[in-house]
Amino acid sequence: MLAFKSKDGMICLKEFEENDKEFIQYAMWLREYDNIKMIGRQEYLLSMNVNDIRAYVERLNASESDSFFKVYKEDTFIGTFKIGHINWRLGIADVGIMIGNPEYRGKGLAKYIMKTGIEYAFEILGLRRLEGGCFSSNISMCKCFESSGFVKEGVKREALMLGGAYYDHVLYGLLRHSY
Secondary structure, eight states, X not given: OEEEEETTEEEEEEEOXXXXXXXXXXXXXXXXXXXXXXXXXXXXXXTOOHHHHHHHHHHHHHOSSOEEEEEEEXXXXXXXXXXXXEETTTTEEEEEEEEOOGGGTTXXXXXXXHHHHHHIIIIXXXXXXXXXXXXXXXXXXXXXXXXXXXXXXXXXXXXXXXXTEEEEEEEEEEEGXXX
């Protein structure tokens, strides 16, 4: 278990396990538009069923290039954190956060989740660079990246779509020696 003490209480990251009791909650979050719209994965609303989602989690668990965690605030499951597409030769990976429990959004918790994930990526996995991105309209996530030490490295203009409108994809990077 990884843990970081936030000003509002304990934030913990725990790896998903086989037949995880929170799996059904996670699967339900992936079927809710408000939960997935800002992660740019609207295809989750189309054809993914519980078995597809279970297979996805199993692939992540079996993968040597992904780490996938449940996020808890105190004892409440509130979301997920992923370190994905790890390139071990170059020491690079991407990161992503989803706060699926709507009661915990907008409370500034993402920065504590990110800090815990960064420490794991750099100290435990030995990575040297982390990358992430978000919709330009997702001001909270932009602030999360920036307050966590990420540097805005670029913008892919109108590369993402949400609700029929195109948005810029803001790209961030963090180097271990800069953290």
